[in-house]
Amino acid sequence: MQHAVQVVVVGGGYAGVTAANRLTGRADLEVTLINPRPVFVERIRLHQLVAGSDDAVAEFSRVLAPSVRLVVDTVERIDAPGRRVLLASGDSLAYHHLIYAAGSGRAIADVPGAAEYAYPIADLGQAERLRAALAGAGPAAPVSVVGGGPAGIEVAAELAEQGRAVTLLSAGRLGPSLHPRARRSVARRLESLGVSVEDGPGSRVIAVRPGEIELADGRVRPSAITVWATGFGVPDLARTSGLSTDAIGRLLTDETLTSVDDDRIVAAGDSAAPSGLPLRMSCQAAGPLGGHAADTVLRRIDGRPPTPFVMGFVGLCLSLGRQHGIFQVEHRDDTATRSYIGGRAGALVKEVICWGTVEALVVEARHPGATRLPAAFGDRGRRRMLATSAVGDGTAAVGTAAGGPDARATATREDAERS
Structure with missing residues (x-):
């Protein structure tokens, strides 16, 4: 009797659920998804949870294919030689193939008092803790949001729309990934909501204390609640399991998303670093x-060579409260164009995208393989750069791309200007 192929997916976020659902197109596989929470978290709605306009969760019964076995637990170590994962509960699961989709979280910088007194907002527990703290502090309490990127902008706008006194602090310019035209639109909307925006080196937070923060230029500002919305990190699971990672702990893979250490391990999502880029x-x-990642596993099971990952970005969307938003149109290499959709139309686009990310999981659960992007959307700059350092079957060797990430940014920017 032939036994089913065991595939374990670590992490039940957008990448992990998509991978698990895609695998169910094969009847000869047994797919297990391990996640520390019994619900799927819509991370792109966590700022709404904080403000009380959405619960930011969906039941796994809705987004996950019925044939996927859900294990609510935390993976403590991957035993790659033994092909098993060790769980916090003391159990272990054997696998033939593993998809590493451990996700990411907010990295608290080495700022005195930040770990003790600031409120990160990157997972469900953190968002719930922040919501409770805001309720306890009262509506008049001054709120500081640290970080001028998308997360900081969204939470600042959401809270200001409720009438809270919000200061948004950024050590760099506001919305660094936005085109100047879209950035000006965001700044105007924040100003209309009453958000005080302070950016530049002097606005860098160097200490967080109960009821106040200290800035790099020496100012001390009152802050009943300090929201930490800058800097991402990833779990240490890959590194502590003895697998090769990049500097912050993302699993190093080739362009097929296969681990450089073990072709039975494939990575996806925020915790993957294809070719170190x-x-x-x-x-x-x-x-x-x-x-x-699921397609790579399926090809390996069939004895076929996996293909390189192909993707191009489309845009970046921000909500600016419930009535306004921005959809920044991007080149495929993730750089901004001059075009954007703002105002109420931008808010509608953002809402459709948030709804669509969950619906895509539902569709994939019912029709494995249905949600695919055409290769035409691929980032041609990345493909061209990797082609100059191609090895073997056409995938790139990690670390061999000339000039590293800076060279990639230059190459893709030049390609975008020509397109």
């Missing part, structure tokens, strides 16, 4: 990465 941490990248 990871994509932007986002649900926009997570879904395609999860689907391709």
